[in-house]
Amino acid sequence: MTIMSGKDYLESLRKYTPEVYIRGERIDHVTTHPLMRQTLNHIASGYDLMNSPEFRDRAMVVSPLTGEPIPRLQLHIQQSEEDLLIKAELTREISSRRICVGCMSNMLSVTWALIHDLDANHGTDYFPRFTSFVTRLQKSDERIAWCMMDPKGDRSLSPSQQPQPTDLRIVKRKANGIVVSGTKLHTTFGPGVHQVLVVPCRALNEEDKDFAVSFALPIDTKGIKMIARPSPGPTHETNMESPISSRFLGVEATTIFDEVFVPEENIFMCGEWQQAMNLPFYFASLHRQSKCACSAGHCDLFAGAAALCAEVNGLSMNVSHIRDKITDMMIAAETGFGCALGAVSRAGKHPSGVCFPDALTANAGLHTIRSTIGKHIEILHDIAGGLIVTMPTEADWDNLQLREYLEPALRGNPAYTTEERLRAIQLVQDLASSRLTGILLGYTINAAGSPETNKVVIRTLYDLEKRIAQAKEIASIYS
Ligand SMILES: Cc1cc2nc3c(=O)[nH]c(=O)nc-3n(C[C@H](O)[C@H](O)[C@H](O)COP(=O)(O)OP(=O)(O)OC[C@H]3O[C@@H](n4cnc5c(N)ncnc54)[C@H](O)[C@@H]3O)c2cc1C
Structure with a gap:
């Protein structure tokens, strides 16, 4: 071994x-x-x-x-x-x-x-x-x-x-x-x-x-x-x-x-x-439960990067609009993770021994969390500011003659050095304004199947007939 x-x-x-x-x-x-x-x-x-x-x-x-x-x-x-x-x-x-x-x-x-x-x-x-x-x-x-x-x-x-x-x-x-x-x-x-x-x-x-x-x-x-x-x-x-x-x-x-x-x-x-049709369903359960947790991790990363950027810029969670926007990221993270955990409470064992989480919960969770990524990228731009697309490069910072100008010009919160501020903004740049941004979108939207496939699973497993019967009973409809 x-x-x-x-x-x-x-x-x-x-x-x-x-x-x-x-x-x-x-x-x-x-x-x-x-x-x-x-x-x-x-x-x-x-x-x-x-x-x-x-x-x-x-x-x-x-x-x-x-x-x-x-x-x-x-x-x-x-x-x-x-x-x-x-x-x-x-x-x-x-x-x-x-x-x-x-x-x-x-x-x-x-x-x-x-x-x-x-x-x-x-x-x-x-x-x-x-x-x-x-x-x-x-x-x-x-x-x-x-x-x-x-x-x-x-x-x-x-x-x-x-x-x-x-x-x-x-x-x-x-x-x-x-x-x-x-x-x-x-x-x-x-x-x-x-x-x-x-x-x-x-x-x-x-x-x-x-x-x-x-x-x-x-x-x-x-x-x-x-x-x-x-x-x-x-x-x-x-x-x-x-x-x-x-x-x-x-x-x-x-x-x-x-x-x-x-x-x-x-x-x-x-x-x-005849058996090929089972695989997408097994995948839709086990892998999408993981994707709920994975996307929750990405929301955590976004929330941390956004809050850090606000701080190096001299703002904080005490500023109401920043607090509000980062709270949206926290809500998405906890919703996705909650569904990853919730799907386990209704897990079932396959005859092969594999334990499958509840596909309905996993797909509902994934569909919800993956729809937030565009908004979160927008929030990163909003909170970090325009520098994430206009800032000088690392090579400019490494040129000591240029650094003399950049050091005071790009300073923010005095609790951080200018370089620390730039490092925080570089992280947000990587997440929200780079080829990685596109890959992150791809990972979130398409990897593990397109959002529409979440809806197909949800429509297949959700007991709508039961809900219609309940509605009829409440409305006293007997046909
Ligand atoms: C970053 C990334 C990593 C990946 N890693 C892997 C991997 O390691 N291994 C692997 O095997 N796959 C992997 N995938 C593939 C992933 O599972 C597919 O991209 C995903 O299932 C979507 O399939 P597609 O790209 O063919 O798009 P399509 O299925 O063509 O979807 C495009 C659109 O067409 C719609 N559509 C497609 N067919 C129909 C239809 N018949 N009726 C109505 N609407 C339809 C979809 O709902 C969607 O809106 C990865 C994808 C990404 C983005």
């Missing part, structure tokens, strides 16, 4: 040689390319954080599969209300510091339930294979990227109806495995991990059976190509600017599967189209 440090993780990547393209060119190796810097730092520091004295007690958990400690947020199959509650707490705390916790245990858990359903309903023997994949992963402490989302083409057509199908599908069945081709989009952190885990992304019908496929493969398997969009932060290291995006977050990849052979032991689903 291995528990890797950040350094071990970087070392472990050296033995993988994935085919990765950045800005149109194939890169030599992910560990040496400058545009992989933030991605590798994010993941490596994540390894260290989980095992740090501050987090270890909650972030490490003994695996029922190996009997050894594993990182809860990355590799654990969530099996109890306690698991869901601790996950929500950690997710809020960590995402308020570094935006993304890397919650791949959600993906392993929803796949665990899906594969269990397959064996139960089709008499297949995929589940033992998936169990040994997860066990191997836990023993090696490797990380996965999750390839769920297909390109989907014309949204009004099913995968097999597309004039030129590009969704991932089985193209050949062999005695010892299958060959797959197609594309998966939005593979977060893709080139920085060790394995890819592939699942279907939507309900399928019989004609789509070749699209009903799930498997895992090492990242450098022949035929897997990742076209990576660099992380949002600056390409160079900084001291003051972009305090979050210069260190954290990562590449997003378009993952191409070009005639990739998947050996039988790595296949977890192969044509059972």
